[in-house]
Amino acid sequence: MCHIDTKERFILQQISITENPNKKDKPNDNALQFGKTFTDHMFIMDYDKEIGWHDARVVPYQPLAMDPASMVFHYGQTVFEGLKAYRTDRGDVQLFRPTENIARLNRSNARMCIPEIDADTALKGIQTLVDIDRDWVPHLEGTSLYIRPFVIATEAYLGVAPASKYAFMVILSPVGAYYDAGINPVKIAVENEYIRAVKGGTGEAKTAGNYAGSMAAQEKVAALGYAQVLWLDGHEKKYIEEVGSMNIFFKINGKVITPHLSGSILPGVTRKSVIQLLNDWGIAVEERPIALTEVLEASRKGELEEAFGAGTAAVISPIGELFADGESYIINNHKTGDLSKRVYETLTGIQYGRIEDPHQWIVRV
Ligand SMILES: *Cc1c(COP(=O)(O)O)cnc(C)c1O
Numbered sequence: 170m171c172h173i174d175t176k177e178r179f180i181l182q183q184i185s186i187t188e189n190p191n192k193k194d195k196p197n198d199n200a201l202q203f204g205k206t207f208t209d210h211m212f213i214m215d216y217d218k219e220i221g222w223h224d225a226r227v228v229p230y231q232p233l234a235m236d237p238a239s240m241v242f243h244y245g246q247t248v249f250e251g252l253k254a255y256r257t258d259r260g261d262v263q264l265f266r267p268t269e270n271i272a273r274l275n276r277s278n279a280r281m282c283i284p285e286i287d288a289d290t291a292l293k294g295i296q297t298l299v300d301i302d303r304d305w306v307p308h309l310e311g312t313s314l315y316i317r318p319f320v321i322a323t324e325a326y327l328g329v330a331p332a333s334k335y336a337f338m339v340i341l342s343p344v345g346a347y348y349d350a351g352i353n354p355v356k357i358a359v360e361n362e363y364i365r366a367v368k369g370g371t372g373e374a375k376t377a378g379n380y381a382g383s384m385a386a387q388e389k390v391a392a393l394g395y396a397q398v399l400w401l402d403g404h405e406k407k408y409i410e411e412v413g414s415m416n417i418f419f420k421i422n423g424k425v426i427t428p429h430l431s432g433s434i435l436p437g438v439t440r441k442s443v444i445q446l447l448n449d450w451g452i453a454v455e456e457r458p459i460a461l462t463e464v465l466e467a468s469r470k471g472e473l474e475e476a477f478g479a480g481t482a483a484v485i486s487p488i489g490e491l492f493a494d495g496e497s498y499i500i501n502n503h504k505t506g507d508l509s510k511r512v513y514e515t516l517t518g519i520q521y522g523r524i525e526d527p528h529q530w531i532v533r534v
Pocket residue numbers: 251375411413414415416435436437438439440479480481482
């Protein structure tokens with residue numbers, strides 16, 4: 170794919186720590202907003218073509234001084250991840266499947282011609298950072314510490330080519346409970362003007378441009394009172410892909426189906442975990458192309474029992490109403506379905522250490 174020298178990739182880096190002498194006041198657990206407050210420290214590691222990844226370090230959270238010609242500003246060579254640290258009832262801090270996020274970060278890197286990052290160093294970096302800021306992991310039910318790893322191209326150069334310098338960083342943000350008043354179904358609307366991704370494009374990578382390109386559609390449906398966009402495939406605008414920044418599941422006539430990873434869908438860690446849990450419970454999940462017409466038809470026949478989005482932020486987001494081709498389709502009477510609820514309770518139960526973790530998904534900090 171890209172000509173990248175990955176000779177350094179298997180070397181576990183030492184991580185130096187510079188403690189922040191000016192600790193901030195922590196926000197109240199009741200008043201946390203998503204992604205607005207950041208902790209006392211950040212993780213950084215640099216890449217230079219000649220020496221590979223180097224200088225892994227935890228430093229005080231601070232602004233970056235960057236050359237205006239830094240390539241990330243011009244051609245968007247950047248990737249990101251999103252995962253969370255959870256506080257258990259015993260006060261421990263733990264991560265949910267972080268190695269899946271790191272593996273996906275490296276798949277995104279490969280697609281964007283960014284050099285691979287040593288997975289062990291990335292995990293150690295995240296653990297070291299969360300550990301030094303562990304008092305920032307909120308205690309209130311449903312709250313968590315959001316972890317945002319990302320890579321940017323830092324070389325100052327206006328040529329369109331993969332950069333020779335990058336920075337890998339991790340920042341942390343305490344976030345409130347996604348559902349204040351219990352898990353609540355949302356209304357979504359099918360998008361048939363804009364598309365999110367096409368096969369062969371960058372839809373499989375967690376890269377900034379996918380999100381910049383999705384905002385017009387999100388604004389459009391929000392103005393009509395819908396919470397999320399239901400994306401169709403970019404080629405035929407026939408098959409369902411994702412809902413907002415979540416993967417989607419349907420329960421139709423007792424069967425659970427989800428779009429297969431077609432090449433333009435983001436392979437969610439939550440999606441993968443939901444499929445595993447359902448399999449554990451003896452419920453097969455069909456991963457296949459799902460035409461919008463199939464879902465609408467099922468709804469008309471009264472066979473569309475449940476629909477939900479799945480992603481790290483909301484975990485499970487039940488869908489109570491689907492707007493398509495000028496018509497509203499009500500799902501399960503705007504109520505959270507039993508399966509959606511069971512998946513939600515089980516996943517969050519594992520994440521917060523309330524129930525057994527049968528697949529070694531939890532990594533302690
Ligand atoms: C991050 C993301 C998801 C969900 O992935 P998780 O790993 O479950 O958080 C789904 N779709 C898009 C477009 C995303 O960016």
